[in-house]
Amino acid sequence: MADAKPSPRKGRKPPPGDKRQFLTSMDPEVIRRIKQAAxxxxxxxxxxxxEAAREWLERHHTGKK
Incomplete structure (x- = not known):
């Protein structure tokens, strides 16, 4: 009988594809407005x-990836 491998973490699933989570702190009103706009x-x-981060990088770091 095979042992069931326990899940390393409970909660949200990792983002699909080749994405990583990035944690930051922002004003609650800004977060609310971002969510509403989305x-x-x-x-x-x-x-x-x-999208906002990519646009910021294009404006401030032209030519770098």
């Missing part, structure tokens, strides 16, 4: 924040 565009807050 819902309004049928997107996740993570997608909105990744």
């Amino acid at each position: 819902i309004g565009q049928d997107r996740t807050a993570s997608e909105v924040m990744e």
Whole structure:
């Protein structure tokens, strides 16, 4: 009989694909507005924040990846 391997963590599943979690602290009102904007565009807050980060990097770090 094979032993069942216990799950390393309970809770949320890891992001799909080649993504990693990035934890930061922000003003609660900013977080609320990001979530509302994401819902309004049928997107996740993570997608909105990744887009914002990419745009910021393009403006401030031209040519670097």
